Amino acid sequence: MFAKPLGILLILVSFLGGFMLMGGSLAALWHPSELVIILGIALGAFLASTPVYVWWRTLYFFGRYFSSERVTREVYRQTLGLLEELSRLSRSSGVLTLEKHLLNPDDSPIFSEYPRVMAHPDLKKFIIDNFHYLLLNPPASQNFAAHLDHQVYALTQSMSEVPKAAGKVADWLPGFGIVAAVMGVILTMELLSGDMDVAKIGTAIGAALVGTLTGVFVAFAMVAPFVHAVEVMIRQDQNLLEMTAAFLEAYANGVSPHLAVEIGRQLVPPEFALPPRNED
Numbered sequence: 001m002f003a004k005p006l007g008i009l010l011i012l013v014s015f016l017g018g019f020m021l022m023g024g025s026l027a028a029l030w031h032p033s034e035l036v037i038i039l040g041i042a043l044g045a046f047l048a049s050t051p052v053y054v055w056w057r058t059l060y061f062f063g064r065y066f067s068s069e070r071v072t073r074e075v076y077r078q079t080l081g082l083l084e085e086l087s088r089l090s091r092s093s094g095v096l097t098l099e100k101h102l103l104n105p106d107d108s109p110i111f112s113e114y115p116r117v118m119a120h121p122d123l124k125k126f127i128i129d130n131f132h133y134l135l136l137n138p139p140a141s142q143n144f145a146a147h148l149d150h151q152v153y154a155l156t157q158s159m160s161e162v163p164k165a166a167g168k169v170a171d172w173l174p175g176f177g178i179v180a181a182v183m184g185v186i187l188t189m190e191l192l193s194g195d196m197d198v199a200k201i202g203t204a205i206g207a208a209l210v211g212t213l214t215g216v217f218v219a220f221a222m223v224a225p226f227v228h229a230v231e232v233m234i235r236q237d238q239n240l241l242e243m244t245a246a247f248l249e250a251y252a253n254g255v256s257p258h259l260a261v262e263i264g265r266q267l268v269p270p271e272f273a274l275p276p277r278n279e280d
Contacts, residue, residue, distance in 0.1 A: 071236035177215015184208025
């Protein structure tokens, strides 16, 4: 939970502290007008180049970036627990008994036992949609495994639009920094007339260079780490969805809930590995 704020703090301390150790004054780096130009253009370019759903997904990942990791060993444990409980209920009381839980998961006593699954909207929807699909008793000619694969692919492709868009902004930010720097140079040129004040000219040139520095710093020290972190989150989500898909495919093929859990467990990534369980 504290890893990313700590990393950002280390970046800022290294950047600002190093500048001060070089004898610089922090006041020399503070130019709000350049921040408005660089960050405003960057935000506008992001909004202009992406569809609305990417804006909302970016906000979702931004909040997740600063929160505790959403995919953990506990998430895998609860996902397998929910899948097993739903499959056992359907085997003991019939698949139609699942309908009331699937239609109102927020009021379901089964779903309420697994808050980490409920907190993951894509995973929750994936589970509910595919149990609904099986309730419709699809014919054997329908390839359920391929259907699951297509869903996982579509979900991950949708999520991947966020790092793609943010990565583009990271590529553009140094250029936006140059825009701010050129504006500063234009203002500096106005000082080259009449009684030239060398001190003012030097300060103006330094302020212009800060624009380039700001664009490069924000691109590579702020946005680029966010992009990579989102890519990691998407890979984690994909692994979680693939494990869930493997369980659902086994369940649809008549495999016992215990064996289906074992099939899913063996697809849990090593960093989140769960121990095997004995049959109840």
